[in-house]
Amino acid sequence: MTTDLSTEAASGSSDKLDARVLVIAGVVVLGSIMSILDITVVNVAMATFMKAFGKTQAQVAWVATGYTLALATVIPMTGWAAERFGTKRLYMLAILLFALGSALCATAPNLETLIVFRVLQGLGGGMLMPLGMTILTRAAGPERVGRVMAVLGVPMLLGPILGPILGGWLIDVASWHWIFLVNVPLGAIALVYAWRALDKDNPQSSESFDFVGMLLLSPGLACFLYGVSSIPAAQANHGTMWTGNVIIPAVLGLLLVIAFVPWALRRANIHPLLDLRLFLDRNMTVSVIAITLFAIAFFGASLLLPTYFQEVRGSSPLKSGVLLAPQGIGAMITMPVAGVLADKLGAGKVVIPGIVLIAVSMGMWIPVSDTTSTPYLLGALFIMGLGMGCTMMPIYSAAMATLRDHTIARGSTLMNIVQQIAASIGTALFSVLLTNYAKNKVTVPATDPSWAGQMADSFGAVFVVATILVAVVLIPAFFLPRSKSDEVGAGTPVVMH
Known part of the structure; x- marks a missing residue:
């Protein structure tokens, strides 16, 4: 079931999305649904986590924050990794990490372990959307990019709507463990689907990895988002956002991101x-x-x-x-x-x-x-x-x-x-x-x-x-x-x- 991407792109001049593009779109939408639904499903379970683990709202919030920080860390590396290893291999790895993280989350005996497993889940989930966008855009070609983006937008819009419904129902009829376990069979299906449907990779082995950029941008984004994410808790607990938990990581992150800019624009830095x-x-x-x-x-x-x-x-x-x-x-x-x-x-x-x-x-x-x-x-x-x-x-x-x-x-x-x-x-x-x-x-x-x-x-x-x-x-x-x-x-x- 494989075809060359250049052939697909060349066929992009046709007006409608052909069957091949729709098959690829199915893979991407399934992966995106897993990632986006998971975020909104977990938000519904916060009060349940507080009761189950005997923790405060601020402590339980790390279940969401840890996932977000993992996204911020891995997304910048996705573009390079897609070129170096190929989109198919990387997409299947992302699905595997996400499903494995989900299974481990369901077995977490305490909040601290759950947060660690959520980070692993986020490393996979963070790659799914940018990789999916790359795969679909290449397959459809420039003339049909609006159509494929509309397809990719379905899970992005329906996730926040269906997530609370699914999460509330699973918690009511079963337990919080099932909001993670539901991703395991979905992940298995998505993995087989991706293996069968996506085109064979043609990675560019000459791509060099930007280690300095990674040390500046990934921790910079993670620190900045951690500081920003801490603002509501600081406001609720101290009546102001100007606390060390907000200012120190946000400023440090911002400085690292600013330092990344001249590094990324250096003429010698071609990747x-x-x-x-x-x-x-x-x-x-x-x-x-x-x-x-x-x-x-x-x-x-x-x-x-x-x-x-x-x-x-x-x-x-x-x-x-x-x-x-x-x-x-x-x-x-x-x-x-x-x-x-x-x-x-x-x-x-x-x-x-x-x-x-x-x-x-x-x-x-x-x-x-x-x-x-x-x-x-x-x-x-x-x-x-x-x-x-x-x-x-x-x-x-x-x-x-x-x-x-x-x-x-x-x-x-x-x-x-x-x-x-x-x-x-x-x-x-x-x-x-x-x-x-x-x-x-x-x-x-x-x-x-x-x-x-x-x-x-x-x-x-x-x-x-x-x-x-x-x-x-x-x-x-x-x-x-x-x-x-x-x-x-x-x-x-x-x-x-």
């Missing part, structure tokens, strides 16, 4: 760990700015939605997950259409209406109270999903449209790192905003009947910020290609040796 010369491509630069602003606003605000249903409306984790389903339904409606239109008309003409829809839906959440009708809330979520389906993956397709050969792996790595950092910043930002607004607006204890209404006012105030930040994304979106000629003309060739 940097993260290729910053990709910013010579105008499409890539604009897309990075757009995805940064979008991820901060959208992923940060999305954190508030299940929290509102659980804290203000008293919904269970399972019910709150079900209530979020209209968002996924809306995305499923627009995403396939958006992929086709992005290929034919340019990403800009698709992203701008998507951003407008999301801004409108965020604005609809501003006046919410503890008694707002459920149909109104579900309608707002549906509109948000419609906009989301038109937004994130078309931005990715604009970034990848003018990349060729080895720059595809490097471009997907860059975009995934940027999104991971921006999403972490957004999560911390909106957690702090909600905490601060709640301190100012909530004047009664949680047992008082008026508490829910005052808490809802806090959510409304945060959604004012979310609406403004989403609207700001319109600025870089305006500079995205709005025709196929714009897309090709904006791409500046990046010379690789």
Whole structure:
């Protein structure tokens, strides 16, 4: 079942996704579903971990933080490793590490062991998305990149919707162990599927590894994200984010990342760990700015939605997950259409209406109270999903449209790192905003009947910020290609040796 990638790329000029590309897409989507579902499933289980291990919220948070730090460490190395060892081998290794980590997590006797196994799981999970993006883009060719990004976007959108439902159900009917065990058969299927379906590797043995870059960038990203991830806990425990747990790792990480920049741009460094010369491509630069602003606003605000249903409306984790389903339904409606239109008309003409829809839906959440009708809330979520389906993956397709050969792996790595950092910043930002607004607006204890209404006012105030930040994304979106000629003309060739 193997074919040469160059043959596939050459066939990319055909208008529709052929059977071969769809088979490869199935492999990638399955791997992405495992990784993304796992993140949201584990979030539902935090309270269960606290009871099972007798630990505090801050201690249990390391189950998620350890996974995130593993992602930050491994993603920068994915582009080089894909070129050096081949995407098929590396993708199968990533699936194996993720499934093995999942199985070990289910056997963890204590919290400390669970955190260690989550790091192992994250090392595999961190490679799945950038590798999947590389595999799909190479297989489909530049003319169909919007379509394949739409396919890849399905798990990215449905994961946050289905994860809480699946996690809540597994915990209710079985135990927390099953939120990890469910990945083992999925991993086995994905491993066999990848072995049978993906093309034979043709690695470039001449690629040298950037050890200095690794020592600067991977720990730098991990330290920075650790500091950012510690902001909500610092705010809750000390009333301020300016604590040693936040400032020291964040500043150290930032300094390491800054030191990486001149190293990566050195003329002698022809294989940097993260290729910053990709910013010579105008499409890539604009897309990075757009995805940064979008991820901060959208992923940060999305954190508030299940929290509102659980804290203000008293919904269970399972019910709150079900209530979020209209968002996924809306995305499923627009995403396939958006992929086709992005290929034919340019990403800009698709992203701008998507951003407008999301801004409108965020604005609809501003006046919410503890008694707002459920149909109104579900309608707002549906509109948000419609906009989301038109937004994130078309931005990715604009970034990848003018990349060729080895720059595809490097471009997907860059975009995934940027999104991971921006999403972490957004999560911390909106957690702090909600905490601060709640301190100012909530004047009664949680047992008082008026508490829910005052808490809802806090959510409304945060959604004012979310609406403004989403609207700001319109600025870089305006500079995205709005025709196929714009897309090709904006791409500046990046010379690789």
